[in-house]
Amino acid sequence: MLNISGGKRGRITIHEVAAAAAVSISTASKALNDTGRMGSETRERVKRIAAAIGYRPNALARGLLSKRSFTIGLLTNDTYGRFTLPVMAGISDALVDHGVSVFLCAIEDDPALAQIHVDAMLDKQVDGIIATGKRLDRRLPVDLSNLHVPVVYAFTEGTQNSVTFRSDDEQGARLAVEWLVKIGRRRIAHITGPEDFFSVRERAGAYHEVAGHREPVLYGVWSESWGHEAVDQLWRRPGEKPDALFCGNDQIARGAVDALRERGVKVPQDVSVIGFDNWEIVAAQTRPPLTTVDMELKELGRQAGLTVLALAEGRPVEPGVRKLPCRLIVRQSCGGEAPQG
Amino acid sequence: MLNISGGKRGRITIHEVAAAAAVSISTASKALNDTGRMGSETRERVKRIAAAIGYRPNALARGLLSKRSFTIGLLTNDTYGRFTLPVMAGISDALVDHGVSVFLCAIEDDPALAQIHVDAMLDKQVDGIIATGKRLDRRLPVDLSNLHVPVVYAFTEGTQNSVTFRSDDEQGARLAVEWLVKIGRRRIAHITGPEDFFSVRERAGAYHEVAGHREPVLYGVWSESWGHEAVDQLWRRPGEKPDALFCGNDQIARGAVDALRERGVKVPQDVSVIGFDNWEIVAAQTRPPLTTVDMELKELGRQAGLTVLALAEGRPVEPGVRKLPCRLIVRQSCGGEAPQG
C-alpha cells in the first residue's frame, strides 16, 4: 500500500530558519523580505541559511495576513478548449512571473455548477477572476458583477463598467479580404457561421465594405460540412463562380477546400480560400495549408491576466472593451507571396 | 477609472456570525461544523444567522490550521489540450463535490518553468499533484518523487512505487480489430504513428495477434498527411488491396479516408476505416464520420482525482499502473451495424 509518508509535518517554517540563524522570527522575516533594518551580514546569513535548509514561505499564512492569495480563477464554458487553452496559456505566461497561480474552472453552461465554482474560488480568496467564453455576445450563466474581487472578461460579454477583452473581428475580416484583393481576387464570396453571432455580423460588415458587395454572404453553421455544402450551392448557381472564398472559420474553410477539390477546382490556382481562427490542427493539416486570420488569443490572455493583476493590486484601470488586432497567417491556400516567417 | 471598491474589507468573518448570534466564536465554529456539544436550537440559530448574513469560511485560515488546502495542482505538458482537457474535466468533475479546486499549470517541456510551477503549488500547500502528459513512455521534465505531497500520474510515465493511470491500448486495439473482423473484413492494414511510442507498439502487438499478421504495419507520424501517404503506398503496391484500415489515431484515419475518396475507393463499402482517440473535432467531421476507439480520458481524470484525494486524506492506495479499458465508438466509417446510442 502506498501512503504519503511524513505528510506535511516535515515542512520547514520560518521558525526553523530563525533558530538555525540564531535570530528572532521577525528578524528572519525581515531579512528574507528585504524589509526592516539590520546589518547586511545578518541579512545575508539568514538568506543563505534559509536557502540551505530549503525554506519556502507558506502562502496560506502569508495570504491570510496580506489579503492576497496570489491566486486567480479562470472561469470558462468553452469545454472544447478551442479558445480557453490559448487564453489560459497567455494568462499563465503573464502571471507566473508574479507568483500567481490559476484555478481553472470549467462550467458547462450550468448555472449551479458555475456558482459552486465561484463560491469555492471566493472561499479560497482569489485575487481576481477572469471569465472567458466562446462568443462575444453571450454571458456566462453566473452573475459576477458584485463580487468584491476584480473580474475581467475575455471573449465573453462583460457587465456594465467592466473591462472586457476581445479580438477585433472587423479588423481581422478586413485583413483577410484586403489580402484577397491584393493578390488580385475580385469575386470574393463569404461563407460563415450563424448570423446571430455578433462576430459573424461584424466580419460580414467588414467584408461588405472591402469587397464592395459583389457576392452575398452565406450564413450557416461552424462545421466542415457547411463549408462543403456552401461551395456546392455556389457552384450550382448559374453565372460566374467566385475566385476567392473568405470563410468564417478554419473548419468551414477546410470543408470548402475539400469540396473544391472534389469538383476539380484547384486551390489556390483557380480559387483562393482564406480561413479564420488559425486553429493549427485544422489550418495546418488542410491541403493546401490554410491562409487564415489569427485572433492572438494568447496575447489576449496575457493582457487579461495583467489587467486582473493590476486591479487586484489596486491600480486603476480604464473600463471598457479592448479590441485586440488580429494577424494574417499566410500559408498556401490563397497563393500570392510565399509564407512569411 | 475602474477600481475595486471596498476591497476585501467587507468580508464577513466568523466574528460577525458570533456577534449576530450572541455566542462565542468557538460556539459559532462548532455550530457551523456540526461538532462539539450544544443545544440544537443554538446550533440552528447560528446556522440560520450565518446563512442570512452570507458567511463563508476563509479557506486560507482553515487550511493553515488543518493542513489541507482543498486544492490540487494539475501539471501538464500537453499544450494542445488534446489529452489535458478531458482529463482536467474528469478531475474537476470528481473533486468539485469535495470542495477541491484545481490549479492548471501548463509547462512546455521546460524544466525551469515546471520547477517554478511546482514550487508555487507547494508554497500554496496543494493537497496533491496530478501529472499528465501526452504519451505513456515519457516523463515530465521535473522530478516529483520526493515531494511530501502525494503525486498521481495520468497518461505519463510515473516513478517507482507511484500510482499511474493510463488507457489500455492493447485492449483498445483489440476492440478495433475485432470489430473489423466481426463485420467481415479480412485484409486489415495498420497505419500508425512513430514506432518509438510505447502505445504504438502495444497497439501493433494487439493488431498482430487479432488480425493474424496478414499485413505489415506502416509506422509514420501522427498527421493526416501520413494517413494520406500511407494509403498511397498501400494502393500502389501490386496485389490485393486491404479491405480495412486500422489507424493509430483519428487524424491518420481522416487522411486515409480522404486519400481513399480521391482514389475512388468507397468508405465504408469497399474499405472500412477505424480510428483511435475519438477526438470529436476530427472523428465527427470526417465524411463519413469515423468509427473509433475512445480512451475514456474523462473517466481517467476522474479516477486520478479521486486517488490523489484519497492519498491526501491519508487513505492507503495500492501503487502500480492502472489500465482503463477503452470503448468502441461506432459511427459510419466501417459499415456494419447502425451506430449505437
Added chain:
DNA sequence: GTGATCTGAGAAAAGCTTTTACCAATCCTT
C-alpha cells in the same frame, strides 16, 4: 559629559478558523 539620533534586533499583535481545555449549571443516582 549629556542629551539626541541612529542602528540592529526582538516582542507582540494581527489575520481567521478550529480544537482543546475548562467551567458553571443542571441532572441523575442512591
Added chain:
DNA sequence: AAGGATTGGTAAAAGCTTTTCTCAGATCAC
C-alpha cells in the same frame, strides 16, 4: 441530599507570516 455525570457554552492556543512597536546600545553634536 450529596457526589458524580452530563450539558451548554467560553477562553485560549495553535497554525505561519508580516508588521508595528519598543528597546538597548552605539554614535554624534555641542
